[in-house]
Amino acid sequence: MEEKIELQHPGGKKGISMDKNRYEILKEALIRCLKSNHEITHDELFEYVSKDLGNQKIKFPGSIHWYLEWVKLDCEAKKLIRRTTNKSPVRYTLVTP
Numbered sequence: 001m002e003e004k005i006e007l008q009h010p011g012g013k014k015g016i017s018m019d020k021n022r023y024e025i026l027k028e029a030l031i032r033c034l035k036s037n038h039e040i041t042h043d044e045l046f047e048y049v050s051k052d053l054g055n056q057k058i059k060f061p062g063s064i065h066w067y068l069e070w071v072k073l074d075c076e077a078k079k080l081i082r083r084t085t086n087k088s089p090v091r092y093t094l095v096t097p
Contacts, residue, residue: 007070008077015077016070025060026071029053034081034094041089045072 005023007015026049033048034040040048049068053060060067072092075081084091 007074009073010076015074018067018070022060022062022067023071023074025053025058026064026068027075030068030071030075030081031094034092039084039091039093041091043089045092 003020004017005020006017007023009015029049029052030045032052033045037044037048046065046068050064053064072081076083079095081092082095084093
């Protein structure tokens with residue numbers, strides 16, 4: 001049986017339960033993306049992560065977009081990433097300690 005983790009939502013809404021391995025794959029790709037692209041839009045983020053997984057020959061079961069949206073929200077809730085603007089297009093960056 002796959003290990004599950006509970007994700008958080010930055011708005012305090014109820015999160016979902018996700019397979020830990022799927023979470024880690026997407027979280028690592030998300031962090032790599034933001035390290036190499038200091039500030040990135042929502043659409044660019046999804047495009048980069050999809051390409052990154054393909055370049056690494058990682059077969060991701062399920063919808064990358066759906067799972068990545070939850071990983072992104074969890075990382076926002078845990079203050080690993082942040083939105084740099086509330087206006088369209090929304091941009092994201094890593095939180096520096």
